[in-house]
Every structure is written in C-alpha cells, then in structure tokens.
Amino acid sequence: MIGIICDTGSDIADRVRSNDRVEIVPLKVILDEKERLDTESGLSEQVIEYQKRQQAKTSLPALEEVKAAFYRLIDRGYNEIIGINISSNLSGTHNVFKLAAKEILSERTKLRIRLFDSLNISIGTGLLILKALQFIQEGRSFEDVVEGIGAMIPRKSKVMFIIPTLKHLKEGGRIGKVSATIGELLKIKPVICVGEDGIYYTLAKAQGMKNALRKLIEEFQKDFASEKIEKAALYHSGDRQGVQDLLDVVSDVLVRAKVPYIEGHISPSLVVHTGEHLVGLAYLMV
Numbered sequence: 666m667i668g669i670i671c672d673t674g675s676d677i678a679d680r681v682r683s684n685d686r687v688e689i690v691p692l693k694v695i696l697d698e699k700e701r702l703d704t705e706s707g708l709s710e711q712v713i714e715y716q717k718r719q720q721a722k723t724s725l726p727a728l729e730e731v732k733a734a735f736y737r738l739i740d741r742g743y744n745e746i747i748g749i750n751i752s753s754n755l756s757g758t759h760n761v762f763k764l765a766a767k768e769i770l771s772e773r774t775k776l777r778i779r780l781f782d783s784l785n786i787s788i789g790t791g792l793l794i795l796k797a798l799q800f801i802q803e804g805r806s807f808e809d810v811v812e813g814i815g816a817m818i819p820r821k822s823k824v825m826f827i828i829p830t831l832k833h834l835k836e837g838g839r840i841g842k843v844s845a846t847i848g849e850l851l852k853i854k855p856v857i858c859v860g861e862d863g864i865y866y867t868l869a870k871a872q873g874m875k876n877a878l879r880k881l882i883e884e885f886q887k888d889f890a891s892e893k894i895e896k897a898a899l900y901h902s903g904d905r906q907g908v909q910d911l912l913d914v915v916s917d918v919l920v921r922a923k924v925p926y927i928e929g930h931i932s933p934s935l936v937v938h939t940g941e942h943l944v945g946l947a948y949l950m951v
Contacts, residue, residue, distance in 0.1 A: 667801050667810060668743030669794060670734055672726065672758050673703050673932045674751035675783075676900065677791035680927070686743060686801070687794075688734040692758065692934040695722040701933075708933040713903050713941045720836040721937045725757050731765035739773065745807040747797055748780040749814070751790050752863030755839060779811045781818060784863035787931050788898040789824030792949040793817060795896075817949070819861040825868060825884060826857055826900075826945030827877045834865070837938040841865030856881045874944075878911050881946060882918055888950065889922055897926035897948040903941025905930075911944045924948070 669687045671677075681687045691702040696715050701708055703723075712721050738746055748766065750759040759782045766778045783790040793814060800810040834840045841864040843857055854877035858868040869880035888894065899915055901908050912928075919926045931943060 666743045667745045667747065667807055668738040668741070669797060669801075670738060670746055670748045670762070671790070671794050672750055672762075674756060674758065674786065674934060675749070675790040675794055676788045676929060676931050676935070677794055678704065678932070679929065680791075680795070681798070684798070685741060686738075687798070688738050690726045690731050690734045690758075690762075692726060692756075692932070693724040694933050694937055695724055700724060703933040705933070709903065709930070709936045712933050712936045716833065716937075716940065720833065723837070723934045723937050725761050728761055728765055728768075731761050732769060735765060735769050735778075739769075739776070744775065745777045746779075747807075747810060747814070748778065749783055749790060749794050749797065750781070751786050752784045752859065753782045754784070754863035755786055755841075755859075755865070777807060779807075781814060782863065783822070784819040784861065785822055785824060785859050787824060787826075787935055787945065787947070788900050788927075788929065789822050789859060789947040792822050792896060792898060792947055796949060817951075819863065821950045822947065823888065823950065824859055824945060824947040825881050826939070826943050827854055827874055827881060828857070828939050828943045829854070829874060830940060831855070833938050833940040839865065839938045843867050856884065858884075874911065874942075878914060878944065881944075882915065885918065885946060885948065888948070889924070892950040894922075894924050894948045895951045897924050897946065899926055899928045900931055900943070900945040900947070902931045902936050902939055902943040907942050908944050915944070915946055 753759040855867040
C-alpha cells in the first residue's frame with residue numbers, strides 16, 4: 666500500500682486529517698523562546714499579535730519526530746511511501762525528511778520511499794500532494810505515482826501571493842530574490858511567486874494591494890489561456906474580513922473561468938514570514 670508523508674507547510678492538514686494513508690509532520694513556531702507546534706489552534710492569531718512587538722521565529726521538526734511519522738505509516742501497513750515537502754530553498758524540512766528516510770531504509774530494507782522537494786510552498790505544495798492522493802485512489806502503482814508527480818515539479822504547480830508588507834519576509838530571512846526596499850513609502854506591492862529554483866521572486870509590482878491583485882489575476886489569465894488548469898486554491902492569512910473584498914475578486918475570476926477551487930488559510934509557521942492579510946492563489950496545470 667502507498668502512504669503519503671508531508672509537512673504542515675503544505676497547508677492541507679484540514680483536508681486530509683482523517684485520511685489514514687497520510688502523515689503530516691508539524692513545523693514549529695517560536696514565541697518568547699518557546700517552541701509551539703503550528704497545528705496548535707489559535708496560533709496564527711497569536712503570531713500576528715506577537716509580531717506587532719517583535720519578529721517570531723520558526724524551527725524544523727526534529728529527526729525523531731519525522732521518523733515517528735514514517736513509522737506510524739509503516740505500522741498501518743504502508744510499505745511504499747511518497748514524501749512531498751515545501752521547497753528546500755525556503756526551509757530545511759526536506760533535508761530532515763531525507764535523513765529520516767535514510768535511517769529507516771537502513772533498518773527496513775524492503776520498504777520503498779521516494780521523497781520530492783516540491784520547489785514550492787504552502788498550497789502550491791499541497792496541490793501536488795492532493796494530486797498524488799488522486800493518483801493513488803485511481804489505483805496507480807507506486808512507480809506511476811512517482812513518475813506523475815515528478816513530471817509536475819517544478820512547472821505545473823504555481824503559487825503567487827501579495828502581502829501588505831515585506832517586513833516579515835525580510836526579518837525571517839525568506840526574502841529570496843524579492844527586493845526588500847521595493848517602495849514601502851510609495852505603497853508599492855510586489856506579486857511574489859516561487860521560481861523553478863524554489864526561491865521567491867517578484868513577478869510584478871503595483872501601487873497598493875488592489876492593483877497588485879490585478880497583476881496577479883493577469884498572470885493567472887495568461888496561464889489560463891495557454892494551459893489546462895485543473896484545480897486552484899485561494900488562500901489567505903489572518904482575519905479573513907480584512908481581505909474579503911480581494912478574495913471575492915479572485916473568487917469571481919475563478920468562477921467565471923469555471924476552474925474548481927478550494928479555499929483555506931496558511932499555517933502559523935508561514936504566517937511568521939508573511940504576516941497577516943496575505944492573499945494567495947495557487948493552481949495546478951496538467
């Protein structure tokens with residue numbers, strides 16, 4: 666049987682929590698030098714409040730925690746395991762999973778494990794995991810699932826987002842190729858995308874969140890005109906009411922394009938780096 670292992674940075678926990686074949690390893694948030702699992706209820710709100718005073722931090726799951734998740738799958742009878750993690754150029758999580766897999770394979774030589782660095786983040790990674798689950802539910806073999814997901818990385822799952830400030834990306838060391846001095850005083854907002862190298866870059870920029878959202882939608886429409894978009898995801902951070910008007914605009918575009926989509930919010934560990942009122946759009950092209 667084929668199992669899936671991933672991390673909470675993929676932002677799909679609410680959708681697969683009851684799925685027996687999935688194990689999700691939590692990332693961690695550090696507030697006042699205390700580690701908190703980012704599955705903790707209400708933690709995003711606490712992070713947002715905390716960051717009004719100082720920058721929160723994140724940390725990786727411990728090696729033993731990842732190994733324990735592997736063993737939970739193994740104990741439930743899954744002897745073929747596919748792992749999909751957020752970009753190794755944005756987090757060290759994938760490397761911890763590789764170390765855990767190496768140790769487990771030395772102990773359980775009949776197991777089959779294939780790990781993927783999604784070169785993506787948040788639900789951009791999550792859409793790949795959901796696609797892997799679809800493949801498995803269709804009855805595909807381990808080899809076919811591995812081949813199918815491998816063919817989608819890095820070009821077929823795209824994520825873009827806008828945020829009110831780059832402060833937290835900069836202070837959290839996740840700024841990537843995005844300029845941290847991109848005109849805060851002029852309210853210039855970048856549309857941030859994850860490149861094929863798994864690093865953030867500026868796709869476009871505009872004055873104000875509403876204009877930046879228009880740029881984001883224009884990019885989606887370009888892809889929609891040239892690619893088959895199978896599924897999309899509309900995500901936000903913090904108080905939904907603060908960005909409801911922006912979410913409604915994107916939702917209307919997706920409905921008119923007849924692209925099925927899911928909605929959700931990013932995990933607390935990602936809120937540490939983006940802050941509140943992120944609006945993000947991801948989609949899977951097939």
